[in-house]
Amino acid sequence: MISRTISICQGKGSIGHNNRTFHTKNTDPARTKNNIVFVREPIGTAYEKLFAEAVERYNAKQKRSDRKIKSGYFEYQFGQPVTETKLTSPDKRKSFYEYLIQLGTMEDTGVGTEAAEKATACLCEYMRGFSERNPNFYVFNAVIHLDEKTPHLHIDYVPVGHYKRGVDTQNGIAQALKEMGYGTGKNAIAKWRQSEYLVFRRICEEHGFIISEPKKSRGVSYAVDEYKEIQHEKERLTHELQPLREMELAADETSVAGKKQFLSNNISVSPEEFEKLEQQKKAVTVQNIENQHERDNIAARQKLLDEREADIAIKEAESLSRLAKRSNELDVRESEIVKIEERALSALNDADADKRRAAVLISDAKKKLEYADFKYNEQLNLNRNYSALQNKYCILEKERDRKASELVNLRYAVGISPTDKETDPVQKITAIRDENSAIERKLDKELRLPFRQQKNTTTLEMLDMVLDKFKSHIAETDKELEESRSVIARLKEQLSFIKQEFVKVVLAVNTLVYSDKYCRGLSGLSKALATGISFFTDSTFKKLGEYDSINKCAIDDEIRENMNHLIEPENSRTSSYYER
Template sequence: MGRVSMPQGKGSQLHNRREYEKIGKPIPDNIDVSKSSENITLVDKDIKQAYQEIFGEALEKYNAKQKRADRKIEDYCDHIKKSKNGEKLFYEDVVQWGSKEDFQKPEMRERAKEALVQYVKGFEERNPNLKLIGAYIHMDEASPHLHLDYIPVAQGYTRGLETRNSLDKAMKQMGYQPEKESRKNNATKLWKENERSVFGEICRNMGLEVEAERKARGSLSVEEYKEVREQMIGEIEQEKEAIVAEVEPLRELKTGIDEIDTTGTKLPFGVVAIKKKDLEAVKEQAKAYTANRDEIGEMRERSAAVSRREQRVDQREQLLDNKANELARQQQQLQQMYQRQLNLNQLLEKSEQDGRAKDKQIADLQTENASLRGQIRSLTAQMDEIKAELWDKINNLRDKLRGAYESLTNVVKAVGMLKYDREKDQNGNYTYGKYGISNLSKAQEKLIDGLAEYGAKWAKEDGFPEMAEEMEKHVGISKGIEKIVEPPAPKRSKGWEMEL
């Protein structure tokens, strides 16, 4: 009889797919490679592709609504992997019937394998919010078992993605809603209880006996066991006494027959010498022999039957004595077990007392933890709002800074025209344009070049290298400055626009 179990797994794709040799790792000792060919892979999906199929449409809708590029999510799989909110890329449970001792016969392993296959076939129909990405049946370990990998999918969110990875909400949307939710009573626990029940029924249909929920102290207490043993000994003693009582009269009958056979002397044909005092006794015996000859033959037959039955009774008595000796030995072991159990009970009672005190401390800490979590969520929300506001301000300031550097670049290039608005003729003499000044002093020329170097230096440090290059290598009059120094019309309106 096997027990149905469904513990949480580690979710190791290396272990599930048996890919140790591909990466040069040794195969663990608990894996029998001679049986690895019996393993079955029912589902094996690439996790990136699965995320695209499940969440791709919701991700596109979300990104389409975002006006700022920094709020878009490029890859939801990577987003969950980097998340610090407790989500996992996927979850794994290990489904199994029985233990190593239950699989001594090959047919039991085959039945367990078929039960696991049937369980996987109905999994997504029972659980529409859990999308399978892996289902691996391992037959090369001590007990056949199933590694079940799935992504929980919850819908109906009004903020962020409409469809998300959320285990708790996925369970609740499938109807697993605990009345009084707690750490020990939650939606996942209710779901696992139901799934164990489903798998247990499949096992029964496959001819596998399923063990009921175990009691805390086993099937029998020490006192119950002692009572049963005393009852067994009493029944054996009663049976022994009944057999002896049945045989005793037959033993007495055999003794009487033997005495008749050996009393006196049989009278043959001819003359026999006999004492006178025994004559009467011999006559009486002769009469009795003649009268009861048939009865004596019958008694002899009964005597033989009694002897055979007595022999059987003796053998049975020997067996009963052996059984009594074995029961006495077991009684001694039982007494020792009882003493050990008594000691364990005392330790258990002390442990329970300590446990109650610790439970109270844990409950207090959980209450405090819940309060702190609430505060953290509130502070996190406030921080997110502040961060968003700061990023808006930073972006605005950076836009303004870029505009200022563009204006500075135009000014530096215009000032450079005072020195470099000129052309050299064939004789090596300069001809100055309308903005160039022919008689600049050395200090004035140095000042013009220094302005370009100064502006370029700060533009590089603030992250505008292209404007720094413009200041260092080019001169010229921008359209904005040209409109001011050379207005197209003689009369300006009040709302004239200056472009820098």
């Protein structure tokens, strides 16, 4: 039974090629529909699912905004937006890794054969247990290609590691391998590959395959195109040599019938058979010439292949030299890294001790800060309540002032002085209402309006009507007053005349009483009567209030002149009345 090899290697990581976004010359688009897809998730969605919460936790711890991750984790790690192209960060991390596994070759397990179907079943079983065996490898794209020469499996995954510093969940192949138990260093990935090789080998053997031991590599790997070109050249040369091998076998198998002559080593043949031999000889000669020509061509091609192989060997030697040099550099670097790790571990232990002490201090500080925050919030609530009460107090003061102003205006309106503390405003308003009611009744009584008109007439209209009526009365009264004033003026003139005449009578009586010239003819009774009349008239005249305003000397002269016609005066002298 044929034994087969298992090929496990790291792929280029072309998501577009794996998902057949485009086709290459080694694929058959007609068979692409037969490919088996296990997972097909956009890498951006995978990164969001794996690292978004870790970024949120990291940002929540940062006190400074410039240290926060403002873009997604992918852009933060690789410096550009999400893309399906495999990227490498400054610290040598890949945006994703590809793992390629295959059973057999196109000669012994080509697509379309029974062995290929069994190999596909093995690959399916292997893929179904991959995530369970490798919990730190998140598979976002996995497909078995059946549209190429041999069935093979592409697995694209993001390694997930957990860290104490920085973002607590990151893309990290070394940390992921360490967490899955494969240790650290450059041998970790080799240990993991060996483990997966053994798993796949067990599955293949359970399906009846015989697995050959893996061959040691010469240390040089060819590009896919170079390897395929060499294989095609080998196939072409094999096909060209095949007719020569067949002709050689035919010549070996050709036999001619003949008779051996007696007492001789010669063989006698018939002319027909001899002719046949001659023709075969000529054909073989021609064929040998053609074969020699082909051998020359093959030798020339072989020479070219030898030269190319020599060039490849030189390149291989150069690659081995560079590899050895690089290996030495890596060994030195690994030694330096080990020392740095030891120093870092020591510093980390010291930092952990400091961290524990700081954690205690931070815990106390947090409690004090929480208490301070509680007090601060309590004070803020008190300040807000105080401000609210102040605002309410100001509003109440304004309302009180407005009500007081309204009350003062109301007291003024009802006729109460601000200094009057005894008068009850309610009683005053009640009294005003009673007065208004009385006024309305008086208005009704005064106007004597019909009930319908009285019902539709307001108090102000009634007052206007009463005022109009009073104005009419006042006009009539003014007219009567003017008439009375004219009568009074005439009466005043008459009174003034009477006063003048009365004064004359008074002065005449006084002259008669107190003048010796005119009183000699009066008897005792007449003189007493005249004297009494003089005192009465004098008192009455003074009560009239115009005594001092009368020109008494002129009146006296007039009286004396008139009396001289009747009575001859005895002596010319001033009356004692005037002397008084």
